[in-house]
Amino acid sequence: MEGMTSSALGSPMRHDRLLSALAAWRLPVEGVEPLPGGRDSTAWLVRAPGGARYVARLSGAADAAAFTSGLRVAARAGRRGLACGAPVALPDGRPAAELPEGVLALLEYVPGTVPDAGSPHDLRRMGAVLGRAHRLLADAVDDLPERLRWPWPWASACLREAPMPSHVRRAAARVLDEAREATPLLRLGVVHGDPGLGGFRLSDASPARDGLVGWDAALHAPLLYDVACVAVLTRDTPRALRHVLDGYRTLDPAIVRDLDHLDLFVRVRWAVTAIHYARERQRRGSEVGEAALAEAYAGMRG
Template sequence: MEGMTSASSALGSPMRHDRLLSALAAWQLPVEGTEPLTGGLNSTTWLVRAPGGVRYVAKLADTADAAAFAGGLRVAARAGRRGLAGGAPVALPDGRLAAELPEGVLALLEYVPGTVPDAGSPHDLRRLGAVLGRAHRLLADAVDDLPERLRWPWPWASARLREVPMPPHVRRAAAQVLDEAREATPLLRLGVVHGDPRLDGFRLSGGSSALDGLVGWDAVLHAPLLYDVACVAVLTRDTPRALRHVLDGYRTVDPAIVRDLDHLDLFVRLRWAVTAIHVAGRIARGALRGVSGSPEDNEAGLARAYAGMRG
C-alpha cells in the first residue's frame, strides 16, 4: 500500500521488508518473496509467494485492534472448515493464529483465488449477494468466536463513544443512530456479520459459484444481518441499481431478508456511525493505516460519515 517494500505500522511508520521476512520466519514456511496488496481499512496486507506457486496473504493489524482481529481469524477458520473460502489463518507451529510484533499483530492467511466482482455487472453482483447470504447462514452460530464486547448490542460502540475524542455533534449523531438501531432489534434477525463487505473482499471463482469466497474478516461483528446489507449499500452507493442485484443474489440463499429491509435506511446510517467511530479513533491515535497517508483524509472521512448519519 505504501510502496513495494514497506507498509504502515501501528502508528504509520514503515515496516521494512527485511523485518516482514523475519517475522514470517516464525511460520517455518519457505518464502520466495512478498509484494504489497491494496485495500484494507484497518490493516496492511502482502501477497506472500512460496515455492511451487503456493501463495499466502500476510496481514498486519494495529495492536489496538488485536482483539477484533483475533475474533476475525477464528471466524475465518470456522468458515473454511464449513466450506466457505474465507482466507483462513495458517497456524504458527505452537498453534497461535497470529504473532504479536512491535509493529502490530501479524497473521498468515490462506490465499483465495478468484476475481473481484465488477460493480457494473448484474451477474457478478448477484453472485456477491449469494456469497454474503451463504456466509451469514454458515456462520450463524459463530458468535462464540467473538469477544463479548463485539456482540450486539455492541458494548464496544458505547465505550468508543465515551472514550474516543470526537467533535460533539459527531458524537451526538452516532449515539442517536446507535440507540435507534438497538430499539429496532426485536424486529430483526441477528448473526455474525462480516462488518466490511467491500467488493474487493469477494472472490468469484472461474469455476463453480460454490467456490466463491469472502475474505478480510478483521471487522467481524455480531449484529443484525441487515448491517452487512447496509454496508454493501454504502459501499456501492455510486453504482445505480447495484444493491438491487446484490439482494437478488442474497434472496436465493435467504429469502427472509426482505422482511428486514424496512429498516435498511436506519442501518445505512449505522454503518456511517461505525465509520465515524473508527475514523475518530484513527485521528486520536495518529494512525494512517488504510488511508493514503494524509491526516486530511481522516478528517474528510469523518465529515463524510457525519453527513451519512444525517441521511
C-alpha cells in the same frame, strides 16, 4: 477499530524482518511482494515452492484483539467450506504471531476476480456469497469477545472517548439507540462488518468457490448491517444493491423481512464511519477526517 478497524502501524516492516517473522510458520518462502493493504493493515503476497501462495497481514497492536477475533471467525468459516482467507495456524496452534510491530497472520490465498460494480451477474454472485457466509456463521458468536457482540459495547465506549464534534456524537448515539430498540424485530448473527466489493473473490472455476476475505471487522450484529454496508459502499452505482439482494435471497429469502429497517442500518453504518474517523483523529491528529465526519453526519441524518 471494531466495525471498521484502523491500525496504528508504525513504519513499514523491512523485508528481512518480514522473512524472519514468517519463519515461525516453518513454511519455505520463495519471495514476498507488497499488496494493497487497505485501511486496516499492511499485506504481502507470499510465494512458496510449487506455486503455493499465501497472504501475510500485519495489524497494529491497538487492534490486536479485534484482528485476532476476526481470524477465529475466518477459521470457522474456512472449516465450513467458505473461501475466506482463513489463517494458517502456527505450529503451536495460534492463529497469529505477536511482534513488536503488531500482530502478523499468514492467510490462505483466495484466487478470483473482484466483482464488477456494473455487472448484475457479478453483483448477484456477491450477494449469494454474503448470504452463504451469514448462514455458515450463524452460531459463531463465541468467536467474538463480548464487546463486539450486539448491542456493541465497543461503540458506546468509542462515543464516550473518541474526540468528535458534539452534534456528530449526539447523532451517532441516537442512531445506535434506534437500532438497539429495533433488535427484537431483526435476526442476529456474525457479520463481515465491511463487505465492500474488494473483499469478494469470484472464482473462474465455479460460483460455489466464490469467496469473501478480510474478516478484521467481524462483529455480532443484525444480519442487515452487512446489507447496509453494501448499500453505503455501492451508493455511487445505481441499482447495485438490488442485484446484490437478488443474489442474497437465493440463500436466505427471509432477508426480505429485515429490509423494512434498511434505512435505519444505513444510518448505523454512517455512525460507525463517524466513530472510525473520530478515532483516526485521536491517533493521528485533529486534521484527519474533517470532510469524512461531515459526510458521516449527513448520512446519519438520512
